[in-house]
Amino acid sequence: MILDQMIFNKSENKGSFEEDKKSERPIRSVVKAISWRLIGTLDTLIISYFITQKISLAASIASLEVMTKMILYFFHERVWNNVKWGK
Template structure:
């Protein structure tokens, strides 16, 4: 089982990677660094929250775990 802190650190690192990628894609598509950055920040906030919730739910599910 993971600690809450490990889950949060993993989520933050994953979202920083996603933030950079989304900012680049958003800037490329819109032609605006500001619009791309705004899109990336909104996406990162939603993604981080969703990921933490998702991971915490899965820590409570025993299916597929090897106990031994």
């Protein structure tokens, strides 16, 4: 879908979300990010439980993971914000 927009709609430079009805609204992106983070953390919890066989230890690992991944993602986004490629 994004590739189609880049190739076929190249002459139609759309400047904002309101003009581009094919884009997601920012709130949708936020909800998707939260739901994906919950799925990732649940995955970590399950894997940690299978390895350790202790729910308290698995929950500790998952709690730490959710915090570190949010921090890493923040810095990842800040670095990519400075990359001019694709803008």
